[in-house]
Amino acid sequence: MSNRAEKLPKKFISRLEGQLSEEDIIAFKEAFDEFAPVSYRTNPFKPAEIDFSDITPVPWCDEAHYIAKRPSFAKDPLIFAGAYYVQEASSMFLWQALKQHAPLEKDIKVLDLCAAPGGKSTLINSLITEKSLLVANEVVDKRATPLIDNLVRWGNPNTIVTANYSDSFTQLREYFDVIVADAPCSGEGMFRKDPKTIDAWSPMLINSCSDVQKEIVDYIPKSLKAGGLFIYSTCTFSPQENEERLEQILDSEEFEPLEIDLDPSWGITKIEVEKNGVKATGYRFIFHKTTGEGLFLTAFIKKGEPSRHQKFSVSPKKMKQVFMLRKRESEEMRKWLENGNDFDFYEEEDEIYAIPKNLVQDFKMLFVTQTVRHQGIKMGRLNKKNNQLIPDHELAVSNIIASNIPSTEVEYRDAIDYLKKQDMSIKTIQGVKGWALIKFKGLVLGWVKVLPNRLNNYYPTEHRLVKNV
Numbered sequence: 001m002s003n004r005a006e007k008l009p010k011k012f013i014s015r016l017e018g019q020l021s022e023e024d025i026i027a028f029k030e031a032f033d034e035f036a037p038v039s040y041r042t043n044p045f046k047p048a049e050i051d052f053s054d055i056t057p058v059p060w061c062d063e064a065h066y067i068a069k070r071p072s073f074a075k076d077p078l079i080f081a082g083a084y085y086v087q088e089a090s091s092m093f094l095w096q097a098l099k100q101h102a103p104l105e106k107d108i109k110v111l112d113l114c115a116a117p118g119g120k121s122t123l124i125n126s127l128i129t130e131k132s133l134l135v136a137n138e139v140v141d142k143r144a145t146p147l148i149d150n151l152v153r154w155g156n157p158n159t160i161v162t163a164n165y166s167d168s169f170t171q172l173r174e175y176f177d178v179i180v181a182d183a184p185c186s187g188e189g190m191f192r193k194d195p196k197t198i199d200a201w202s203p204m205l206i207n208s209c210s211d212v213q214k215e216i217v218d219y220i221p222k223s224l225k226a227g228g229l230f231i232y233s234t235c236t237f238s239p240q241e242n243e244e245r246l247e248q249i250l251d252s253e254e255f256e257p258l259e260i261d262l263d264p265s266w267g268i269t270k271i272e273v274e275k276n277g278v279k280a281t282g283y284r285f286i287f288h289k290t291t292g293e294g295l296f297l298t299a300f301i302k303k304g305e306p307s308r309h310q311k312f313s314v315s316p317k318k319m320k321q322v323f324m325l326r327k328r329e330s331e332e333m334r335k336w337l338e339n340g341n342d343f344d345f346y347e348e349e350d351e352i353y354a355i356p357k358n359l360v361q362d363f364k365m366l367f368v369t370q371t372v373r374h375q376g377i378k379m380g381r382l383n384k385k386n387n388q389l390i391p392d393h394e395l396a397v398s399n400i401i402a403s404n405i406p407s408t409e410v411e412y413r414d415a416i417d418y419l420k421k422q423d424m425s426i427k428t429i430q431g432v433k434g435w436a437l438i439k440f441k442g443l444v445l446g447w448v449k450v451l452p453n454r455l456n457n458y459y460p461t462e463h464r465l466v467k468n469v
Ligand SMILES: C[S@@+](CC[C@H](N)C(=O)[O-])C[C@H]1O[C@@H](n2cnc3c(N)ncnc32)[C@H](O)[C@@H]1O
Pocket: 091, 113, 114, 115, 116, 117, 118, 119, 120, 121, 138, 139, 140, 143, 165, 166, 182, 183, 184, 185, 212, 216
């Protein structure tokens, strides 16, 4: 047995011995001794020249690659610009499930129920149309911050971040076209990548995760449209969290199971479960067979004919309580956007947010029914004296900012100094006064203010690069 596999809990190994053949157990332990592969997924809205050497495609996700040797991501300005997301490859199998079964050509409403830190949310956001809506929900408050940061870097306004338990969405009866529940789990699939998960593991953890997952799954049918897609996933191997959920879903008689087409070279194992005479398939990624960490994913479609009408209503009085920016100030906001007429603006505690016009009613409805942590793109604050915008970092890195805003391209060293909030070698931008954007390889890093003899660095302190580069 390898050294690393020796650290695996005995109870885990003995259970796995019941799940896998003797040959597989040996291969599993050998693979456990290898390093977890490193992979990243590019942002289709921010194409850039990413120069990692020795990359190979992740076969089940068009926008992703493995990297032979882990680079120092923290020293790459492109990651700050939102050009890519470092994501474990197996998790990107959601891409296949959505490509094969979600109506991605339509404008849809998607709920990512367990969303932080945002790997699956950014993937979903890459696939849906710009008129679609992504509700990224994270109930654990402190985990909502990295989720918001990652969606902000991705740059699109059609997202809203909520912080609710799954029962809260049941009031939005049959509202969503797609629900993804990447449930909290015992994390056995992360044992290799993150040894801390080994220490946290116990049979009791499996029991408690299984209870939470059961509850999450129970609530799904109420908020999913008939004909809607439900994807359940975990990053663990335990049958209590995977096979039992398949049984639960079948037992509810609310769903029809879906198959996902696979290429045999991907090394994905099909897990079949039968309940009440119906068979359903789960797809398992395991170290010794698939190039990635552990994952379990299954897909279902909700039975029934989709209703033509929304099945719930929110009182107009409540909807009117959501304050939208007045016309004159909205016009000032639109000047900062490439397609300003496609947006309306919401104000909260003096901060102004751009919200796609076609989603205003949806955003309002979510404001009054859910706990909302973030919405659309933060534009900034209005300077009450001159009625001009003090633009926010979110606007700078968004995909909706006007292309005529002054900008300057910087070299690597200046990009790093900018991200550290230090002085750059450039001291001015020819012909520019006031707000301007700093770009690296064509992508925006953030704002500077051009004064007569210096540049003021407006990179947000809380995001600044602290590594010694
Ligand atoms: C596996 S992680 C999600 C990873 C995320 N989907 C991604 O790809 O980046 C599960 C998430 O569920 C959240 N969670 C914990 N308890 C929950 C509950 N009762 N209902 C919904 N989500 C919960 C956790 O805080 C955690 O962020």
